[in-house]
Amino acid sequence: MFFTEDFIHYIWKFRLFDRDNLQTTAGESIEVFSAGLPNSDSGPDFHNARLRIGDTTWAGNVELHINSSDWHKHKHTHDGAYKNVILHVVYRDDEPIVLPDGRQLATLELKDRISPDLYNRYHGLVFGNQQFVPCEGTIRHVDDITLRNWLTRVLVERLEKRSAAVMAALEKNKGDxxxxxxxxLAAQFGFKTNALPFELLAKSLPQITLSKHKNNPLQVEALIFGQAGFLEGEWKDEYPQKLQEEYAFLRKKYNLAPVEKHLWKFMRMRPQNFPTIRLAQFAALIVKSNHLFSKMIDIKDVTHLRKLFTDLEVNPYWETHYRFDAESRASSKSLGESSIDILLLNTFVLILFSYGKHNQQEYYVNRSLKLLEKLPAEENNIVTNFGLLGIKVNTAFDSQALLELKNNYCSYKKCLQCGVGNKILRMA
Incomplete structure (x- = not known):
């Protein structure tokens, strides 16, 4: 047999071994009342196990190894963290372990107690040569309840990990x-390619500064384009000249330092996605909607949320321009439906979830998950390939969960920690 120590952990945790006439290697009977709690930190593998060995009932820690001699290899003998180990669970007992006080450590050998069928299913998952995910040949046989429950769990894991960045920013912003x-929201207006300069722009230009000028769209545009570094140099068109003039005054007033212009990317982008157009749209949103966060947490319907981004009054100059001083054929510069949904997915959902978690209000957490169920699924290779395996992908709830499943479980073959993998391993 070939396996990792994780397999022994899995077997012990779920007690998936033959428990008939269970004995230590010294011949004492064993009865397992509780396998204990898995320990993800340093120290023994399971805490607070409860067992009966011989005539004595024990409560303490359990350590697991492939070979009993690994106890010495891992230098546990003189490590105080292991002095309360009550049972050593191993696949193969190749060496009796004698503790410093002369007592032989009680050892349970599993070599002849693991079902060959269970091992074969495990080996097929973890050591198979599948192309996409370890369970690609069997996942379609997993019942929908198991799959959906696990996808909900990994989706929450994804949001919890991403919310750490929100909490860090909230702390820097003194709870604002x-x-x-x-x-x-500003970072998401960069749509990956220009996320960094947009984020730097927002941090260099506080919302409270913009709110002082929301009744003057030209000044809001001047602050945004100026802080983005796009108003340096000389311009032919009247519009950038006016922005430059306004920004010169406002920059001194607020002692502003603009973002370096070279950070913005134009290469290999459709003109509709140029950072200049995104900045113009962002300025229009600032003018249209003040206190966006307060509005967001009060709006329950996805249609009304989308309306926050529709019909933005982008300056007419951009109808015939993608850059300053470079006239182009007239076209609408409104945000498209897919762009709006990406903003809702990556900003509104995340902030709503984080707000609920931070304030211990499940109402907002649940609303964030419900919002994902109202948004369309993303289109990417991972989602497509899961679809080919028979997985229904209807909403962003599904696609976000599958992204987390693939990137943080399947890609690392963490089948033993996966609800889907667990189900497959236990299939008759």
Whole structure:
């Protein structure tokens, strides 16, 4: 047999071994009342196990190894963290372990107690040569309840990990949710390629500064384009000249330092996605909607959320331009439906979830998950390949969960920690 120590952990945790006439290698009977709690930190593998060995009932720690001699290899003998180990669970007992006080450590050998069928299913998952995910040949046989419950769990894991960045930003912003939301929303307006300069722009230009000028769209545009570094140099068109003039005054007033222009990317982008157009749209959103965070947490319907981004009054100059001083054929510069949904997915859902977690209000956590069920699934190779395996992918709830499943479980073959993998391993 070939396996990792994780397999022994899995076998012990779920007691998936033959328990008839269970004995230590010294011949004492064993009865397992509780396998204990898995320990993810240093020290013994399971805490607070309860067992009866011989006539004595024990409560303490359990350590697991492939070979009993690994106890010495891992230098546990003189490590105080292991002095309360009550049972050594191993696949193969190749060496009796004698403790410093002369007592032989009680050892359970599993070599002849693991079902060959269970091992074969495990080996097929973890050591097979599948092309996409370890369970690609069997996942279609997993019942829908098991699959959906596990996808919900990994989706929450994904949001919890991503919310750590929200909490860090909230702390820097001294608990100001409006400013934190504004910064995350700005970063998403960069749509990956220009996320960094957009984030730097928002951090260099507080929302409270923009709010002082929301009744003057030209000044809001001047602050945004100026802080983005796009108003340096000389311009032919009247519009950038006016922006430059306004920004010169506002820059001195607020002692602003613009973002370096070279950070913005134009290469291999459709003109509709140029950072200049995204900045113009962002300025229009700031003018249209003040206190966006407060509005967001009060809006329950996805249709009304989308309306926050539709019909933005982008400056007419951009109808015939993608860059300053470079006229182009007239076209609408409104945000498209797919772009709006990406903003909702990556900003509104995340902030709403984080807000609920931070304030221990499950109502907002549940609303964030419900919002994902109202948004369309993303289109990418991972989602497509899961679809080919028979997995229904209807909404962003499904696609986000599958991204987490693939990237943090399947890619690392963490089948023993996966609800789907567990189900497959236990299939008759």
């Amino acid at each position: 949710w409006e400013e934190t939301f504004y910064q995350f």
